[in-house]
Amino acid sequence: MPLASPGSLMFLAAALLWPPATRRWAxxxxxxxxxxxxxxxxIEPAALAWPALLVLAAVLARPALAPAARGAGHTLFLILAVLLFLHWLPGFxxxxxxxxxxxxxxxxxFAxxxxxxxxxxxxxxxxxxxPAMAGASARATLMAALAACAGAIVVCLGGGLALGVVGWAPKWPDSGWLWLLNNALLVTLAEExxxxxxVQERLARCWRDRAWGATAxxxxxxxxxxxxxxxxxxxxxxxxxxAGVAYGLAYRHGGLAAAxxxxxxxxxxxxxxxTYPMRAALQ
Known part of the structure; x- marks a missing residue:
């Protein structure tokens, strides 16, 4: 991907979301x-409808509005989020x-x-x-991330070996740095x-008075x-x-950055x- 491309601006926009001072410029x-x-x-003109609907969802979901309006806003957002994740909305x-x-x-x-x-x-x-973007301190954020990552690697990749879905295959293709940049700034950020x-944050807030709320x-x-x-x-x-359990624990103790x-x-x-993304024998 050339440095001068829409992708470079997407990466910049995602990076600007992190510091509070630059977030509004993202x-x-x-x-x-x-x-x-x-x-x-x-993109085609039809693609512009979806950011516009996301803006409408944000307007409706404002805390100052009535519960019915807020519910409509969050419902609209969730529908759009699912369709955007599945790449089912036209125009892109x-x-x-x-x-x-x-x-x-x-x-x-893999492509x-x-x-x-x-x-x-x-x-x-x-x-x-x-959502909380970080933990109580930089150290808390980093420790939560490292602990969750280490646990996920041992359990999930170890489980993947045991299940036969991956094998030991050390490598670093020439396109690896582009993969890493995209994964860091767009993929994992969107999913987390x-x-x-x-999802986790809103449910935890809804059930904050329940002893089991945060865990559920x-x-x-x-x-x-x-x-x-x-x-x-x-x-x-x-x-x-x-892996989602590990990321959820990271988020609980270190915010979105840790997750x-x-x-x-x-x-x-x-x-x-x-083996990335998975062994061909499973297909």
């Missing part, structure tokens, strides 16, 4: 990325940046697209729902924003995260659900050291 490079993609055929032509190929002889062929649709979910959650920053919220978000990996079969749904770092660490270990 929509500027996002809008510029969309404008640039328009000139290159990456996401750019293929890593051509389809098997990274190792035993692997299912990577620069998504213009799915990352919109992260922008809505961070700017509208305002939805499942931890929105974490587990429900983890189960939904596992179900979102249905395309990989029951093995990946199981492993993703377990994203834990998720990125597991994904990077999977990509660099094991």
């Amino acid at each position: 929509l500027l490079p996002l809008a510029m990325a969309y404008g640039w993609a328009w000139t290159q055929g990456g 032509h996401n750019t293929l940046v890593i051509p389809r190929a098997a990274l190792t002889p035993d692997a299912v062929p 990577m697209y620069l998504n213009l649709d799915k990352p919109l979910v992260a922008f809505w959650v961070v700017l509208m729902a305002a 924003a939805l499942f931890r920053g929105y 919220a974490l587990l429900i978000a983890a189960v939904l995260f596992g179900l979102a990996h249905y395309a990989g079969g029951w093995q990946w749904m199981l492993l993703a659900g377990v 994203v770092l834990a998720h990125l660490g597991l994904n990077a270990a999977h990509y660099a050291l094991f």
Whole structure:
């Protein structure tokens, strides 16, 4: 992917979401990325309807409005989030940046697209729902991320070896740095924003007066995260659900940054050291 491309602006927009001082400016490079993609055929006019509906969802979901309006806003957001994650909304032509190929002889062929649709979910959650972006301190955030990442690597990748869905396959393709940048700034941020920053956070708030509330919220978000990996079969749904528990714990103790770092660490270990995305024998 060339440095001068809509993707570079998407990366910049996502990076600006993190520091509080720059967060409100994140929509500027996002809008510029969309404008640039328009000139290159990456989006059609129909695609502009979905950010507009996300804005409507944000307006309706404001705490000052009546419960019925807030409910409508959150329902609209959830419908759009699911459809954006599944790439089912028309108007987007996401750019293929890593051509389809098997990274190792035993692997299912892998391709990577620069998504213009799915990352919109992260922008809505961070700017509208305002989840905790970090823990009580930088040390707390980092420790939560490291503990969750280490646990997820041992259990999930170890479980993947035991189930036969991955094998030991150390590598670092030439496109690895682009994969890492995209995973860090767009993929893991979007997924953790939805499942931890929105689902887990909102359920925990709803059940904050219940002794079991925080745990139930974490587990429900983890189960939904596992179900979102249905395309990989029951093995990946199981492993993703377990990983979701680790990310949920990271979020509880270190905010969204810890969850994203834990998720990125597991994904990077999977990509660099094991069959990626999975063994072809399972297909």
